Amino acid sequence: KAGVTQTPRYLIKTRGQQVTLSCSPISGHRSVSWYQQTPGQGLQFLFEYFSETQRNKGNFPGRFSGRQFSNSRSEMNVSTLELGDSALYLCASSLEDGVSYNEQFFGPGTRLTVL
Amino acid sequence: AQKVTQAQTEISVVEKEDVTLDCVYETRDTTYYLFWYKQPPSGELVFLIRRNSFDEQNEISGRYSWNFQKSTSSFNFTITASQVVDSAVYFCALRLDNYGQNFVFGPGTRLSVLP
Numbered sequence: 001k002a003g004v005t006q007t008p009r010y011l012i013k014t015r016g017q018q019v020t021l022s023c024s025p026i027s028g029h030r031s032v033s034w035y036q037q038t039p040g041q042g043l044q045f046l047f048e049y050f051s052e053t054q055r056n057k058g059n060f061p062g063r064f065s066g067r068q069f070s071n072s073r074s075e076m077n078v079s080t081l082e083l084g085d086s087a088l089y090l091c092a093s094s095l096e097d098g099v100s101y102n103e104q105f106f107g108p109g110t111r112l113t114v115l
Numbered sequence: 116a117q118k119v120t121q122a123q124t125e126i127s128v129v130e131k132e133d134v135t136l137d138c139v140y141e142t143r144d145t146t147y148y149l150f151w152y153k154q155p156p157s158g159e160l161v162f163l164i165r166r167n168s169f170d171e172q173n174e175i176s177g178r179y180s181w182n183f184q185k186s187t188s189s190f191n192f193t194i195t196a197s198q199v200v201d202s203a204v205y206f207c208a209l210r211l212d213n214y215g216q217n218f219v220f221g222p223g224t225r226l227s228v229l230p
Contacts, residue, residue, distance in 0.1 A: 035160075042220055042221075042222050042223065043206055043208075043220040043223070044220065045218035045219075045220070056218070058218065088158065090160055092160070092162075103162050103165075104162045105162070106159055106160040106161065106162070107159070108157075108158065108159050109158055109159070
């Protein structure tokens with residue numbers, strides 16, 4: 001079974017631009033979560049999607065948004081990029097069968113650099 | 116507000132030594148979930164364990180064990196007979212059973228296991 005894939009792996013943008021990152025969960029997984037990792041702020045939770053609905057959201061400005069498609073693939077978008085948005089963006093998927101909590105599986109991340 | 120503290124920034128041990136990584140959390144909620152993640156040099160996060168607030172049983176998985184004590188708000192992680200492959204950054208995290216900003220990570224502990 002293929003793991004969680006994230007595209008692109010590396011991205012360089014300039015301030016003010018917008019960016020879209022993509023995450024394909026493991027086949028059959030319905031939950032997708034996004035995290036931002038920076039040297040200064042550490043790991044922070046961005047949002048979680050389940051069955052195309054945003055179920056949880058972290059403390060990030062409205063410039064950060066996301067969505068999930070019917071095939072569970074998810075995208076996150078950052079508009080009006082700032083230098084501080086430079087980070088490793090991690091995506092994780094889990095089965096969420098509704099019976100018990102399921103292990104999360106993480107993708108390799110997208111390294112975003114904002115110049 | 117929720118908070119996770121990992122007081123040990125870096126730990127170095129020699130292979131085969133036992134090592135304990137400390138995690139102290141703060142929350143006023145009675146229902147919550149605690150996690151440990153491993154981030155090896157490759158950067159991909161690996162889920163290790165999830166424990167809910169109603170289950171204080173300690174858990175052992177191979178060389179890994181976890182000690183959850185609500186009385187001291189701690190969820191410590193012990194690696195027995197450490198190996199070089201255990202070298203990584205380990206994150207403790209707290210998640211509340213509600214919506215909104217509900218997933219808080221500790222700053223991480225960098226473990227170096229020397230041969």
